[in-house]
Amino acid sequence: MSLETASEESVDPRERFKEELHKARELWPEGRLTQEQLARKLRISKTAVSRLERGEGAIPRGVPARLDEVFGTDGLFQRLHEAMLAQDFPARFQQRMALERTATEVWEWAPNVIPGAFQERGYAHSLIRAGMPSAPEVKIERLTSARVARREAFDRPSPPDVRLLLGESTLRLQPVAPDAMRRQLALLLRHVERATTSIRIVPWSAKPNLLMDYPISILRGAKGSQVVCVEQYRTASLLTDPDDVRNAVQAFVDLSGEARSAAESAALIRDQMERLK
Incomplete structure (x- = not known):
């Protein structure tokens, strides 16, 4: 998204965040990545990962960027998180x-x-x-x-x-x-x-x-x-x-x-x- 082309996501960003996170774990190149393994990579608890996949609560600062780093998703989780935050504004x-x-x-x-x-x-x-x-x-x-x-x-x-x-x-x-x-x-x-x-x-x-x-x-x-x-x-x-x-x-x-x-x-x-x- 840029100043020239700014637009709203057509899909609810929280739902897509959940879906993309689950998909990324399932399609991990070395075999399905468990929530516990992902939690260690993100330096958060397994409970926090579970809450992310259920779309519950606020997403800790820095986690979207670390997800993009872990899964090589080129800023996808960061963009979805930004879209979620925007929904809280009028x-x-x-x-x-x-x-x-x-x-x-x-x-x-x-x-x-x-x-x-x-x-x-x-x-x-x-x-x-x-x-x-x-x-x-x-x-x-x-x-x-x-x-x-x-x-x-x-x-x-x-x-x-x-x-x-x-x-x-x-x-x-x-x-x-x-x-x-x-x-x-x-x-x-x-x-x-x-x-x-x-x-x-x-x-x-x-x-x-x-x-x-x-x-x-x-x-x-x-x-x-x-x-x-x-x-x-x-x-x-x-x-x-x-x-x-x-x-x-x-x-x-x-x-x-x-x-x-x-x-x-x-x-x-x-x-x-x-x-x-």
Whole structure:
């Protein structure tokens, strides 16, 4: 799947994951591979393998990639797992998630809340719960796990180049307890250490800009195409019109000119962590 051809799987990905896993064990070149033997190769329990084949529970992080390595399936289990995670997002966000997983460049602007793909679990849980106050906890946990799993798009062997602009409010607002907010800020600092990631803070004193009122993402595919995702209250729009994309890119560049340097931004994050002690 690419930015140019992103589409939903026609077969339920969880069912296909189960089927492909069972088939791969049965057709193991050296004779049928038992669940116990596979568990040793994956470094998980036999019970966990059994749950995978029954389609029960969450799939541990890293297991799909190890399945592809064991069976030589060229990313099949990883793609199916990504499709399963996308199902936990509302339909309007699913295409955006697919684009994010295959993008070569990700530009994010967030005026008030740290973007979902960069959220620590406690921070994500708090925001999701606030948006769905009457939902059962099991649903909140499932959505939280799906949001946190978006980090895998930035952990792949060839991760996208990321330019993250955060409004100063993202550091000052505290939708979670101080300890949880410190963990969130610490996660940002870990991203700062990556050679492929730039995080810069836009101060409250920045000049007015086309993007000031709402968060956007600008995603570039391997063939150079760009898509702009605009998020507002319970809605998300994908913009592909060349004029819309060009205006958004220019506004992002202009906003970057108002941002603190990467070093100054990292210092601001550390300073806010100290204030939360």
